[in-house]
Amino acid sequence: MPVRVRVPGPLRRLTGGGAEVTVEGATVSDALGDLEQRYPGFHDRLYDAEGKLRQFINIYVNDSDIRFSQGLETPVGERDELSIVPAVAGGR
16 A cells, blocks of 8 residues: 655655655555665664664654554555654754
8 A cells, every 4th residue: 555755854865855755565664664675775774783663763654653653563554644753852
């Protein structure tokens, strides 16, 4: 099932500059797997050496943080939008 993925600026070089791409998947995990197949390089930036989502990467399905749902097994559908949001830190 097609899912739209919003790609943050620092990762857009992997999509040839595209801010939004379409992938296939029934869960967030499936969609991110297809994202890696279509645009190699995402896996290393999203997952740590143990295969877990990196601590500073937040994933949203529509406006809901997957950490408060079913994590990577959160279902997605064709009207859903998956957003990859790197955590921002710094300042005074």
